[in-house]
Amino acid sequence: VHSASPFNNSKCCLLPAIPELVHAASLIVDDLQDVHNTRWKRPAIWVSDGPALAMNTAISLLTLSQKLAARQGFWAVQSLTETLAAMLYGKACDLQANQLYREGLRGYLRIIGGKTGALLRFSVKLGGHCLAEDATASLADWAFNLGVAHQIQDDLDDMLENNSEYIPPSNIYWFLEGEGTPGTLEESISIACRLAESYVTKGIGKLSFSSVPVCLQEDLRFISQVVGNRRPASPVHLNTLKKDLLAPNYVQL
Numbered sequence: 547v548h549s550a551s552p553f554n555n556s557k558c559c560l561l562p563a564i565p566e567l568v569h570a571a572s573l574i575v576d577d578l579q580d581v582h583n584t585r586w587k588r589p590a591i592w593v594s595d596g597p598a599l600a601m602n603t604a605i606s607l608l609t610l611s612q613k614l615a616a617r618q619g620f621w622a623v624q625s626l627t628e629t630l631a632a633m634l635y636g637k638a639c640d641l642q643a644n645q646l647y648r649e650g651l652r653g654y655l656r657i658i659g660g661k662t663g664a665l666l667r668f669s670v671k672l673g674g675h676c677l678a679e680d681a682t683a684s685l686a687d688w689a690f691n692l693g694v695a696h697q698i699q700d701d702l703d704d705m706l707e708n709n710s711e712y713i714p715p716s717n718i719y720w721f722l723e724g725e726g727t728p729g730t731l732e733e734s735i736s737i738a739c740r741l742a743e744s745y746v747t748k749g750i751g752k753l754s755f756s757s758v759p760v761c762l763q764e765d766l767r768f769i770s771q772v773v774g775n776r777r778p779a780s781p782v783h784l785n786t787l788k789k790d791l792l793a794p795n796y797v798q799l
Contacts, residue, residue, distance in 0.1 A: 560614050564626065565669040567611035572633060572665070574604040579641065580714070622672065629668040636660015643716040647723065651741075654721035655694070662700075663693035685766075691749030692770065698742040705735055746770060 576582070577590040578600050584590055592600035608630070615622040639646060639657040646653030670689035674682035701718045713719050718741075719734045750770050 560617065561622075561672045561675075562669075564611050564614050564622070564672060565665060567607045567614070568626070568629070568633075568668070569665055571604040571607035571611070574600050574607075575637070578604075579637070618672075621675065625668060625671050629664050632660045632664040634660070636664065640716045643720070647720055650721055651718075654716075654718055657716050658694055658697040659690075661693070662697045663690045666690065666693035666696075688749045688766065688770075691745045695742045695745035695749070698738055698745070702735060702738050702742070705731060705738075 573585060574591055577585055578592045578597055582590055583593050588594075590600075591603060612623070612626065615626045636657050636659060639653070639660070643653075643657060646656065649656075666689040667686045670685045671682055674685045698718060704717055705713060705719055718738050719731070722734050722737060750767075
């Protein structure tokens with residue numbers, strides 16, 4: 547989005563760094579809180595350098611993101627603050643995921659709405675600020691829904707990788723059980739696939755191409771297609787599902 551900006555100045559050029567800093571900080575905190583020993587097939591920073599340095603690094607990255615946002619103006623600081631609040635809420639729900647199982651997918655969406663969805667929405671809102679004002683809301687809604695789809699697909703990867711031996715507490719698998727739906731891992735995977743696809747479709751529906759520059763429209767369609775075509779490593783073939791979880795009351799946040 548930033549590359550399409552009609553503005554070519556140092557302030558706009560700093561925008562992409564802000565969500566990158568937030569994302570890097572969130573990964574460090576996630577690994578520490580979830581006791582993940584590795585990140586990208588390498589030791590997590592809290593493992594290699596200790597928890598104290600890991601937390602200090604995360605705080606430093608967040609502080610730098612706030613400093614860069616302040617250089618943009620109040621609008622950027624406000625958007626960053628709202629995003630951090632959403633991410634903290636999502637993480638708080640994540641840490642008590644087992645208490646949300648009875649809410650089913652509603653509890654699950656409370657968690658992931660503050661993860662990838664919130665961060666992608668923030669990224670696009672920053673870039674959209676360099677475009678027409680009426681493009682920002684459309685792009686932000688699109689990014690949020692694709693972020694939710696991406697998070698569901700990450701959970702699908704975890705289900706297949708761990709083969710049900712260990713599935714993280716905040717994985718969609720446990721929330722589907724809370725719905726009283728699938729009794730098997732395969733059924734969970736099939737339903738999660740359909741749910742992810744519904745969010746990609748919903749995201750595309752949020753786009754208002756009349757407010758988006760022509761040079762961006764093909765890129766947005768391509769990104770949507772890439773996310774929509776992402777599939778788990780092994781195919782799942784089921785003739786029937788116990789319950790259709792893609793009804794409107796389930797896919798609305």
